[in-house]
Amino acid sequence: MEQQSLVLEDIHFSYGQVAALRGVSLTMGSGAIGLLGPNGAGKSTLLRIILGFLSPHKGQGRVLGYDILCEQRSLRRYVGYMPEDDCLIPGMDAVSFTAFFGELSGMPRAEAMKRAHDVLFYVGLGESRYRLLETYSAGMQQRLKLAQALVHDPRLLFLDEPTSNLDPQGRAEILDLIVDITSKKDISVLISSHILTDIEFLCSSVVILNKGLVAAQGLLADLRRARFNLYELKVKGESDGFLKKLESRGCRPEMTEDGLLKIYMPSGLNNMEIVRAAAEEKVQIRQFIKSRTSLEDLFAQTVGVD
Amino acid sequence: MIRDRGYFHWDGAFIDRRWPWWPITRQGLRLAFKMKLFKFIFVGSLVPAFVFLAGVYISERLEDFKAMVHGRGTLISVDPAFFKTYYSIDFLLLMLVMLMLFSGAGLIADDAKHNALQLYFSRPIRKKDYFLGKAGVLWFFLLILTLVPGLLFILFKIIFSGSFALLRSFPWLPLSVLAESLILTVFFSLYTLLLSSLSSNRRYVSIMIFGVYIFSDILFGIFYGLVRSPYAALISIKANLQQVAAFLFRLKPAFAVSWVYSLLILGAICVLSVFVLNRRIKGVTVIR
Numbered sequence: 296m297e298q299q300s301l302v303l304e305d306i307h308f309s310y311g312q313v314a315a316l317r318g319v320s321l322t323m324g325s326g327a328i329g330l331l332g333p334n335g336a337g338k339s340t341l342l343r344i345i346l347g348f349l350s351p352h353k354g355q356g357r358v359l360g361y362d363i364l365c366e367q368r369s370l371r372r373y374v375g376y377m378p379e380d381d382c383l384i385p386g387m388d389a390v391s392f393t394a395f396f397g398e399l400s401g402m403p404r405a406e407a408m409k410r411a412h413d414v415l416f417y418v419g420l421g422e423s424r425y426r427l428l429e430t431y432s433a434g435m436q437q438r439l440k441l442a443q444a445l446v447h448d449p450r451l452l453f454l455d456e457p458t459s460n461l462d463p464q465g466r467a468e469i470l471d472l473i474v475d476i477t478s479k480k481d482i483s484v485l486i487s488s489h490i491l492t493d494i495e496f497l498c499s500s501v502v503i504l505n506k507g508l509v510a511a512q513g514l515l516a517d518l519r520r521a522r523f524n525l526y527e528l529k530v531k532g533e534s535d536g537f538l539k540k541l542e543s544r545g546c547r548p549e550m551t552e553d554g555l556l557k558i559y560m561p562s563g564l565n566n567m568e569i570v571r572a573a574a575e576e577k578v579q580i581r582q583f584i585k586s587r588t589s590l591e592d593l594f595a596q597t598v599g600v601d
Numbered sequence: 602m603i604r605d606r607g608y609f610h611w612d613g614a615f616i617d618r619r620w621p622w623w624p625i626t627r628q629g630l631r632l633a634f635k636m637k638l639f640k641f642i643f644v645g646s647l648v649p650a651f652v653f654l655a656g657v658y659i660s661e662r663l664e665d666f667k668a669m670v671h672g673r674g675t676l677i678s679v680d681p682a683f684f685k686t687y688y689s690i691d692f693l694l695l696m697l698v699m700l701m702l703f704s705g706a707g708l709i710a711d712d713a714k715h716n717a718l719q720l721y722f723s724r725p726i727r728k729k730d731y732f733l734g735k736a737g738v739l740w741f742f743l744l745i746l747t748l749v750p751g752l753l754f755i756l757f758k759i760i761f762s763g764s765f766a767l768l769r770s771f772p773w774l775p776l777s778v779l780a781e782s783l784i785l786t787v788f789f790s791l792y793t794l795l796l797s798s799l800s801s802n803r804r805y806v807s808i809m810i811f812g813v814y815i816f817s818d819i820l821f822g823i824f825y826g827l828v829r830s831p832y833a834a835l836i837s838i839k840a841n842l843q844q845v846a847a848f849l850f851r852l853k854p855a856f857a858v859s860w861v862y863s864l865l866i867l868g869a870i871c872v873l874s875v876f877v878l879n880r881r882i883k884g885v886t887v888i889r
Contacts, residue, residue, distance in 0.1 A: 346723060368725040372615055376723035380716040385707070386632045398624040399724040401615035410611050417608050443720060448611035476608060 299324055300451050300483040301345065303356035303363075308340055308349060315340040316351070317507040323485065327477040329494035330487040331594055332504035338487055341504065342453060345485075347371060359450055372401055375449030377440045379456040383428040389415055390424045393442050400447035407446065414442045418472060434465035441472060452476065452484045458493050466493075473497055495590040503597045510597045519588045523596055526569060528556040529582035537576040544568050547596070557586070559596055621726050625734025630741060633704040642703055643742070646696035650750035653687050657754050661761035679758050681771055684751060685850035688781050689843040693746070697789055698814050700742050705793035706806040708735045709882065714801035718882065728882060732794070739790040747785050751778035777849045784845060788867050792838075795874035798881045814838050831856040834863075841866050 301323035308316040316337045332338045343349040345358055347367025356363045361370035384392060390411050397407030415424045418438040423431075431439060437457070444452060457473060458466040474497060477484045488494050494501060501518065503511040511518055530537065534556070538548045546569070547559040558569060566585070573580050618624075633639050660677040677683070687693065712718050721731055755775060758767050768774065796809045821837035824830075834840035834856040841863035847853065848860035 348722070368727070371723060371725045374723070376719075378716065378719040378723075380719065382716040382720050384628075384632075384717050385711055385715060386635055387628075391628075391631075395624060395628055396720055396724060399621075399721065399726055401617065401725060402611075402613065403616055404624075406611070406613045410613075413609070445608070447615075 299357075301356070301358050301485070303341075303345075303354065305354040306341070306344060306351045306356060307353035308337075308344060308351050310340075314507050316344070318354070319504070319507070319509055320354075321502055321509055321512055323483060323500075325481060325483050326500070327473070327484040327486060327498040329498035329501040329590075330485055330504070331491070331494060331501055331590075332510075335506075336504040337507045338504055342455070342487065346374065346376065346453070372447070373450045375444035375447065375452040377444040377452070377454045377457060379459060381433070381436045382440060382443075383431070383436065385427075385429055387428055388425045389420055389428060389431075389439055389442070392428060392439070393446050396443045397446040402447055410446055410448075411442070414445045417445070418442045419468065433460050434462070434468070437461060437465065437469055438472075441469070445476075450482060452482055454484060454486045454488075456488050456490075457486065458488070458490055470496060491590045491594055501590070501593075503594060505597065511593070515590065515593075518593055523562055523588070524560045524566065525586045525588045525592055526558045526560060526566060527582070527584045527586045528558060528569070528580055529554065530556055530573065531579040531581055532577060534576075534578055537573055537578045540572040540576055541569065544572065557592075559592070620733075622730040622732075622734035622737060625721075625726075625731065626737030626741070629704075629708060629735065629738030633738065633742075636703060639700075639703040642696070642699050646693075646700055646746055649687065649690060649693045649696070650746065650753075653683070653750065653754060654757060656683070657757045658761055661758070679754065679767060681774065681777070681850035682852060684754065684774065684778060684781075685846050685852050687750065687754070688747070688785070688850075689846040691839070694839055694842065697743065697746060697785065698811060700746070701739060701789055701793040702807050702810045704742055705739050705790075706797055706810060707803040708738060709794060709797040710801050710803045710806045713798075714803070728879070731882070732878060735794060735797075736790045739793055740786055743786040743789055744782060748779065748782035751782055754778075773851075777851075781846055781849045784849075784867070785842065788842070788871060791871045791874035791878075795870075795877055798878050831858045832862075834858055835866055838867075838870075 299322050301321070303322075304320050306316050306319040307314070319337070319341060330338055330341070340349065344351055344356070344363060347358075347363055347370055350364055358370045359373050361367075361373075363370070384395075387395070390408070393411035393415060394404075394408040397410055398404055402410065412421075412424065415421055418441050420435060420438050420442065423435065428436075428439065437460075441454075441457070444454075454473065458469050461469060470493060473484065473486070476482055477497065484497075486494060486497055495515070498515065500514050501511070502509060534550075538550075538556075541548045541558060545561045545564060549557045549559070551557060560566065560569070569583075570580065656677045657679055660679045712721070722728075752775070755767065755778065759765060792813075793810060796813070797806050799809070800806050818837045818839050821833050821840055824833035824836060834844065835858060840856065844854045844856060844858065844860045844863035845867065847855065848864075854860055
């Protein structure tokens with residue numbers, strides 16, 4: 296049976312009167328999971344609870360087998376965290392910086408130093424490991440954050456917006472590193488990002504939070520199949536009535552800027568309903584393609600935003 | 602050595618440090634000594650200790666310095682007043698402030714500015730360990746300038762005189778040295794950490810560390826000039842430290858105000874510092 300790296304059951308948390316999490320339950324095995332949600336969905340609160348900084352008002356959970364309520368310090372020893380913001384200590388070079396945080400995780404000093412060299416080579420900072428951190432570019436700082444998160448060889452890695460503020464090449468390099476970590480090594484990775492294409496590239500599973508609840512959770516492929524079908528149409532004729540008819544049948548039509556009509560169709564509905572509606576409204580269908588639903592489509596459908 | 606660009610696991614074992622804050626202190630000390638100006642200030646702040654140590658030597662080698670005595674019985678007397686003078690001279694207190702300014706202004710401010718707090722608190726350390734680690738940097742410098750010289754004065758006096766007369770006459774002196782050193786150390790470290798936590802700009806913090814200390818003394822001077830009341834001394838950080846030092850060495854304070862008030866004011870600043878630090882630095886800020 297697969298070891299669950301993260302198990303949360305019915306987690307509730309409120310900031311005063313404002314409920315941030317309202318019964319979140321989720322499990323995470325190995326591999327990479329994307330954590331998605333609009334602003335205010337409860338992602339940060341969930342990460343704070345998982346790292347043991349907040350105690351849930353109700354519910355329980357374990358991270359790598361450690362109780363989130365009473366073993367917070369122990370669990371942080373085995374968890375790596377790469378924050379979104381640029382983080383550094385001025386005056387330090389990359390080796391001493393990385394080794395320092397290895398030591399704070401509980402590594403012996405000499406081993407932390409040796410390991411710091413290794414992870415810096417791994418993330419591609421080997422040649423510049425003795426440079427002052429203030430002189431690092433945005434891409435190098437991103438790699439440095441990954442190095443400090445990996446230095447103590449965590450079993451669970453939290454990556455918060457790992458590709459933000461990067462140029463295309465830097466982004467591709469960080470993505471390659473994360474793919475390498477998630478695919479070949481026995482480290483579970485939870486990635487929180489607003490760049491949905493990155494999540495789609497890196498993760499096989501996603502958790503979508505919305506208004507403090509888990510709106511969707513599971514394998515990306517299953518969610519795409521189970522939730523809706525997406526069709527792309529090109530039509531000729533007056534389409535207003537056609538769109539209204541589709542909406543009345545539970546579909547969500549969306550006209551793109553280049554005149555393509557996207558129709559999100561509930562999974563139980565037959566695609567012939569589209570053809571029937573077009574016939575009733577005397578609209579010609581010039582193109583009818585079953586499209587592959589992107590994560591963006593899934594996200595929009597789940598949280599109800601365009 | 603050419604390394605493969607590949608990830609591999611670490612096969613070592615984690616250790617439970619007795620003092621989890623020690624790596625933070627060690628790192629802080631390394632960073633402080635990297636600053637050239639700091640090294641200069643640090644050496645300069647040791648000057649009073651060496652001058653007073655020379656005073657201890659002179660006090661026991663009077664024969665060698667007869668030409669300087671000009672008929673007086675004693676040149677320098679090593680007694681509680683000698684110690685009180687060392688601990689309350691303006692130059693030493695100013696150098697302590699300067700040391701705090703260079704070594705302590707950025708301790709929390711830099712972490713806040715460069716988001717390093719997130720990295721600290723995602724590790725298995727408590728807020729207490731973080732503060733102890735930062736305070737440890739300041740304690741190192743403060744104790745080197747307070748406790749170490751005080752104990753060395755006593756030790757060298759015993760060595761140079763070849764007797765325990767000083768301790769026989771004033772058996773409480775080592776305790777007074779210890780208490781005064783602790784008061785200076787605790788006060789200046791909390792004062793510095795408090796101000797360092799109030800801004801993420803090291804320069805502003807530096808100005809505050811120096812400015813509050815000097816301004817409180819200037820304000821005291823103005824009020825004293827206006828009202829001629831010794832209670833005006835309670836406004837000044839320096840005067841409060843000097844009042845407490847006078848009590849600890851069983852001497853008459855410079856101002857006719859009870860030392861208890863001064864101790865209460867210094868204590869209140871320390872309590873306020875702990876309260877503010879606790880409020881401003883939170884582990885939960887790790888995730889924004």
